[in-house]
Amino acid sequence: MRFMMMFRASEESEAGAVPSEESLTAMGLVMAEMAEKGVLLAGDGLLPSSTGFRMELEAGERRVIDGPFAETKELIAGFCLIEVASREEAIEWGWRCLVADGGNTGRLEIRPSATAADFGDNLTPEARALEDATFLKAAQNLQKHTG
Structure with a gap:
């Protein structure tokens, strides 16, 4: 959690x-x-x-x-x-x-x-895939900026 x-x-x-x-x-x-x-x-x-x-x-x-x-x-x-x-x-x-x-x-x-379950059907598979890709990129950005 x-x-x-x-x-x-x-x-x-x-x-x-x-x-x-x-x-x-x-x-x-x-x-x-x-x-x-x-x-x-x-x-x-x-x-x-x-x-x-x-x-x-x-x-x-x-x-x-x-x-x-x-x-x-x-x-x-x-x-x-x-x-x-x-x-x-x-x-x-x-x-x-x-x-x-x-x-x-x-x-x-x-x-x-909040988790995906909190959004129910409003979080479509496409929206979830975009969210996953976005936060993967955000983690990479953080790594780049903090060394």
């Missing part, structure tokens, strides 16, 4: 505060263990919302809204994409990440990734 772990922003992370050396080291060790065990698929910290933007499409109208965004508790400061055997395993890794994070965020949202 794939899960997206989303670390929620704090006032400090939104202000651009850098996590402590201790926290960065602890999180690095947990992430390295997840990678070694084949659990970690991707992950990164995100810069404050002041560096980002939102895009909206409503009734054909396009809109780009520059950050920062006011609701800190709704913002994401980082993420990990993991593949584990169960919800319980995702929870265990989540607790380990929160402890390693050293209070920089203090909140983590974990949601399962």
Whole structure:
């Protein structure tokens, strides 16, 4: 099962505060263990919302809204994409990440990734083949850019 772990922003992370050396080291060790065990698929910290933007499409109208965004508790400061055997395993890794994070965020949202079965007959064999080819290429792109 794939899960997206989303670390929620704090006032400090939104202000651009850098996590402590201790926290960065602890999180690095947990992430390295997840990678070694084949659990970690991707992950990164995100810069404050002041560096980002939102895009909206409503009734054909396009809109780009520059950050920062006011609701800190709704913002994401980082993420990990993991593949584990169960919800319980995702929870265990989540607790380990929160402890390693050293209070920089203090909140983590974990949601399962959709599978082909979640889309039923709307995901045709052709659409599935395109999706498979697209994500194979995306994996190759990631490898190329990370060496």
